[in-house]
Amino acid sequence: MCAIVGVYGDEEATKIAYYALFSMQHRGQESTGISSADGEKIRLVKKRGLVTDVFDEDTLNRLNGCCAIGHNRYSTAGEDSILDAQPVFAKYKLGEISVAHNGNLVNKYEVRNRLINRGAIFQTGMDTENIVHLIAKSQEDKLKDRIKDMIKKIEGAYCLAIQSRGKMFVIRDRFGIRPLSLGRLKNGGWIVASETCALDLVGAEFIRDVRPGEMLTFSKDKEPKSEQLFEPDYHPCAFEYIYFARPDSIIDGKNVYNMRLKMGKQLAKERPADIDLVLPVPDSGVAAARGFAQELGVPFEMGIVRNHYVGRTFIEPTQEIRELKVKLKLSPIKDLIAGKRIAIVDDSLVRGTTSKQIVKMLKDAGATEVHMRIAAPEIKYPCRYGIDTPTKDELISTKLTPEEIAKNMDAKSLGFLSIEGLKASLGDDREYSLVSFDGNYFAGGSANSPTCAVEINSNKRKKNTI
Known part of the structure; x- marks a missing residue:
């Protein structure tokens, strides 16, 4: 379980992302990271540790720009988990890209093996790296179309914040398993976050939940553009209400407490x-x-x-x-x-x-x-x-x-x-994801599918450690 945040259209985007991640520290304490974009370049800072340990005023000031995405990662297997901190940054044919992901791809190994056979080189065991490679290797001419092409090839649960030098894309899987909310900042900018407690802390107005199967595109001086990539089959995770979410958060219109x-x-x-x-x-x-x-x-x-x-x-x-x-x-x-x-x-x-x-x-x-x-x-x-x-x-x-x-x-x-x-x-009013209790793997995969635990060596799959 992780936390993601995306901020667009605010000169203080990085600081807003920082406070949003601070409010969602309960969703992950292993590592944290923020990448910022100023229209010309993406800058990234990510390290092991809590939000307050990794970032200080000088660090945040170096991450300038009106767009920022961030990520808190919960604990994983292996001593070298700094390699698995997010966002994941890469340079590719169309420029620069940064990706933050909350969820788990059940077809991770099938996709990865196909990419390796096509010459891809991986540095981590994260499924987020699959996403970056799929975008980079797509033959589409525009990033938006490459993202759509990538989405067709992944299965499981995902909330994604994808950042280019000038735009931000936010996608939620068609089942809406993990929560993701959209808010409006006081100065007119936008924020998306895994929980509404992040919106509350930064003084943003809650607009709505990102819809299952929806992609939002954030561009300069424009309202977010919504595209429905998949027909929704809403199955929000019951465990968010049971354990993970903060009591003051609202998920799907329901207060967790x-x-x-x-x-x-x-x-x-x-x-x-x-x-x-x-x-x-x-x-x-x-x-x-x-x-x-x-x-x-x-x-x-x-x-x-x-x-x-x-x-x-x-x-x-x-x-x-x-x-x-x-x-x-x-x-x-x-x-x-x-x-x-x-x-x-x-x-x-x-x-x-x-x-x-x-x-x-x-x-x-x-x-x-x-x-x-x-x-x-x-x-x-x-x-x-x-x-x-x-x-x-x-x-x-x-x-x-x-x-x-x-x-x-x-x-x-x-x-x-x-x-x-x-x-x-x-x-x-909903069909909830109860997979831990009833074994219904409705979004694909099975009990033997890849876990969220990162393998440092993909040839030696590490056991879960929870």
Whole structure:
């Protein structure tokens, strides 16, 4: 899962992109980058690290121009992941180009092998590099037509911001799996971003979501031109509401916090527990836990304190680091917990490592019982549409029943939100992407398709590390 931003028609484009990326830091902490264009040249800065670590005033001032695109990348496999930072810049027949991509191409290897057979040389394992090569090798005379030619050859989930020296192109796949919003800046410029929280921070007016299958072209002194490249088959990702998006963001007209609240209430209806207190796993479990407590009429407390200077365990590179960071990140308030029957609500359960340690932590703090509740269905299939979930064998729900998992983590009980309950919470106005729960790979590919994890050596495909 990554964040992208594109800004066009503003002299402060780079700084606006910087603040937008800062607001979407939760979508990726491995690396960040911004490229700017001034009509004559594209300039690029990208490095490993957080947005505030990579960019300073001097760096931003060097990235001059009225167009900027940016990218935050979440953690990947391999020590050399600086090679995989985005945007990806290249010089080609028509000039210069820079590409930022959020998603995952399920036909990555087929496309790459064809390109290699035609003489292409790759520096990384990123599918974004496929996109650059497809554009460069197209025989069309105009960049816009080369982009259309490229789009016909890729499959999967993608939101793209493509920058030339004078224009910006934004494309969303026909399923609209990953979110992408369009906003108007106060001075008349334009911004697109993965989440509306980015628009809020820079003071932009939300205009609308980029439509599934749509391409927007931004040119000097013109309104964005919209072209529908594909017939929409809208399947927004349910996991954006469950976990990834910021609670204040609005996706497809629905506030993320309110959706999580509804999930918690539905979870309480389906899997109630005889308890004294409800606690969330901060931060993404807070809204669901509040809804769970409200529905049961049980007190809700922020009984676990999170150290916000430690990254999210779901997207850290190695299992050893994840296990240490659970202890560094979460601390119980013993006075609230001791002697009580606790329900602890989390947003999802992947491997079960974090949850097991949380149960132990609560019991060590004096809880008499710990009931684990998950405000999402059981994850039984790896997502191949932009979330780097583990292989099927690494998903705990593929090997154990909820009762067996509860016993394994020493919890009194474990309850998941049902798939039907998730649908009821999100609403019946959409067909959502539920691939992690139901295994429906509607956008192509399968559980064995390429992942978001980058392989440094494409001949030795690295395992997922989430």
